[in-house]
Amino acid sequence: MPSTPFDEYVAARGMGLLRFAYLLTGDHHLAEDILQEALAKLHGRWSRLADTDQLTAYVRKAILRQYLTWRRRRSSGETPSELSLDFSAPGSDHAEALAERDSLWHALAGLPRQQRAAVVLRFYEDLDDDEIARLLKCSVPTVRSHISRGLARLRDSVHTVRGEAR
Structure with missing residues (x-):
């Protein structure tokens, strides 16, 4: 055929x-x-x-x-329990890297749908604010807010796993 x-x-x-x-x-x-x-x-x-x-x-x-x-x-x-992407640094402790990756994955999965979509569109698809706003049907400042808040939650998650104070 x-x-x-x-x-x-x-x-x-x-x-x-x-x-x-x-x-x-x-x-x-x-x-x-x-x-x-x-x-x-x-x-x-x-x-x-x-x-x-x-x-x-x-x-x-x-x-x-x-x-x-x-x-x-x-x-x-x-909620998802695994991630196939490897965010670990070369030479780092494998167990620590897995814990950090798992935490980051859960944090990404826990983002509200608009924040998660905005973060993925920016950092995976490499789209600019205008294009993301068009796709999500919202304003450019709203896109920036979604990305900023999403990244803040992801950073907080990584710092929590590492035991660092914010």
Whole structure:
């Protein structure tokens, strides 16, 4: 069966989109679900979308919207317990690095959905304030506030794990 432009796009960009969804959700399975739902919604409109210059940005926006919608309807209190990213410094104590990473991950997972999305969009997607504001449908000062507050909570979490006074 010949592949379609949609299939080719997903094959080429799928892992990057999955990483983006994972950073938003903190859960690999949920990231897959959100990505799948977003792509399923876009599939029917693909012939109109495939010609746009900003296709990947459009798909990321669909993933972000799916994530924000999921967070609104989530009723369970589950939190992710693992992170596959390694934030440890070379030569540091492995157990200490794992504790710090776990704490950072839980802090990221505990951020309100808008703060978490703003932090991920800034530091993973490397978007500027204007683009984040457009995606989150809020003002630029609100984006800056989300990022500032989110980073403060993440810093406090790291200092708590290290036993440092703030």
